[in-house]
Amino acid sequence: MSFETPDDRRYLESHEWALETDGTVRVGISEFAQDELGDVVFVELPDVGDAVDREEAFGVVESIKAVSDLYAPVSGEVVGVNEALFDAPELVNDDPYGEGWMIEIEPADAGELEGLLAAADYADQIA
Amino acid sequence: MSVRKPPLFGVHEERGASFTDFGGWQMPVEFDSIRTEHEAVREAVGIFDVSHMGEIVVTGPDARELMNRLTTNDVAELAVGDSQYAAIVDEAGTMLDDTIIYRLPDEDGTPSYLFVPNAGHDEGAYDRWIDHRDAWGLEATVENRTGECAMFAVQGPDSPSLVADALDGPGADVDRFTATHVTVSGVECWMGRTGYTGEDGYEFVLPWEEAETVWSAFDCQPCGLGARDTLRLEGGFLLGGNEFDYESNPRTPIEAGIEFAVDLETEFVGRDALAAIAAEGPEERLVGFELLERGIPRTGYDVATPDGETIGTVTSGTMSPTLGKPIGLAYVPAAYAEPGTELAVVVRGEPKEARVEATPFIDIA
Numbered sequence: 001m002s003f004e005t006p007d008d009r010r011y012l013e014s015h016e017w018a019l020e021t022d023g024t025v026r027v028g029i030s031e032f033a034q035d036e037l038g039d040v041v042f043v044e045l046p047d048v049g050d051a052v053d054r055e056e057a058f059g060v061v062e063s064i065k066a067v068s069d070l071y072a073p074v075s076g077e078v079v080g081v082n083e084a085l086f087d088a089p090e091l092v093n094d095d096p097y098g099e100g101w102m103i104e105i106e107p108a109d110a111g112e113l114e115g116l117l118a119a120a121d122y123a124d125q126i127a
Numbered sequence: 128m129s130v131r132k133p134p135l136f137g138v139h140e141e142r143g144a145s146f147t148d149f150g151g152w153q154m155p156v157e158f159d160s161i162r163t164e165h166e167a168v169r170e171a172v173g174i175f176d177v178s179h180m181g182e183i184v185v186t187g188p189d190a191r192e193l194m195n196r197l198t199t200n201d202v203a204e205l206a207v208g209d210s211q212y213a214a215i216v217d218e219a220g221t222m223l224d225d226t227i228i229y230r231l232p233d234e235d236g237t238p239s240y241l242f243v244p245n246a247g248h249d250e251g252a253y254d255r256w257i258d259h260r261d262a263w264g265l266e267a268t269v270e271n272r273t274g275e276c277a278m279f280a281v282q283g284p285d286s287p288s289l290v291a292d293a294l295d296g297p298g299a300d301v302d303r304f305t306a307t308h309v310t311v312s313g314v315e316c317w318m319g320r321t322g323y324t325g326e327d328g329y330e331f332v333l334p335w336e337e338a339e340t341v342w343s344a345f346d347c348q349p350c351g352l353g354a355r356d357t358l359r360l361e362g363g364f365l366l367g368g369n370e371f372d373y374e375s376n377p378r379t380p381i382e383a384g385i386e387f388a389v390d391l392e393t394e395f396v397g398r399d400a401l402a403a404i405a406a407e408g409p410e411e412r413l414v415g416f417e418l419l420e421r422g423i424p425r426t427g428y429d430v431a432t433p434d435g436e437t438i439g440t441v442t443s444g445t446m447s448p449t450l451g452k453p454i455g456l457a458y459v460p461a462a463y464a465e466p467g468t469e470l471a472v473v474v475r476g477e478p479k480e481a482r483v484e485a486t487p488f489i490d491i492a
Contacts, residue, residue, distance in 0.1 A: 038157060038353070039160050042422065042453075044421075060475070062446075064357060064445055064446055064448065
């Protein structure tokens, strides 16, 4: 099975994606990651205003069978949280690159994005 | 220990299953999604490959006595075709395993039994039966047929009609908890109206080499161990390795809440120890609970009082696909075992409100 890896965003080896729009970085998990997890039933996310550190855990996603940490692609301040996931965590399965997004970060150093995997490199990793 | 594979490993792989190691077996854990498989069994019907379960056959003039002295229930109650749940315990009453015992048709006028140990426990059970038979001088043959037998479970409210269609003759209307020989596509199977999902259903024991013929006779959702676990947990059934484990979580059947499978009127290894515990009451009990805050209880999480005193451990937990609520099983001091008792489950360092609930969590068949 092959999974989508949209090339408008960058990726972490731990399967999070980061999409920059107007200076903020939206974060979610890849289609591959949601498939590996199976039915997502719970997400635990930070609050707006919290600080997150690059490659440190910022939250947790749980499927029926597994618990997995979520890692921040860049350091910065949380400026948005997808609260829709609290009532509908299955959005992570249904639309991992869209409505299943998790948090938005105002990066301390936007240059950190450049250090992440390009879509083609991430696609190779999961191939 | 080498990894064992079920006879249909390749068939399941072809179907897109993912696998997990369970009791030394590589077993399908998920075919489509746990939720899809779970819902199929609750609302329609699904089929599980449970060939990791052991099969041991005990036959002979003293078969009944051997079975009765090594299991906690009363085998003498079983007529041909009846089945019974029981524990296997040591002298101290600590559970080695739990099992289903079927009485097979008599052989040469003597009783014959099939019992089904959990995955990876067949060799230990076989040795235990042989050792005690010899020590007690009993006349019985004991055969470990685990490597010759496949086992499938067809479970769900629509299983009677699916099974009726698959059988070459009658038999699908067999009573709950009884078993009989049937044929499926020409293959003779031992079929019991038993299961581990809380739904009506059937379990088939059949020759290893005929596995594909029988499996393909049931056109329904294939289900893996993931859905088997969420289904049994909603049903409040024990999972060996979680709710009891001889090494890491030694428990008696009384604290595990299966007193109904312990008949203290019979003589069995561990009987006196269990009689004493039953008379005094166990120090701890297995309880069902519901988490009242957002979160999911997982095996090994601490259970605390509302004041924060740690009093127990979660043995199993999940987000119940049927109820849409986080549920689990845990051992707590007996004083906290009453349904309605308020507890806390510590999720990643945060105590979350929980409440003791009667099990099963759902209405079971």
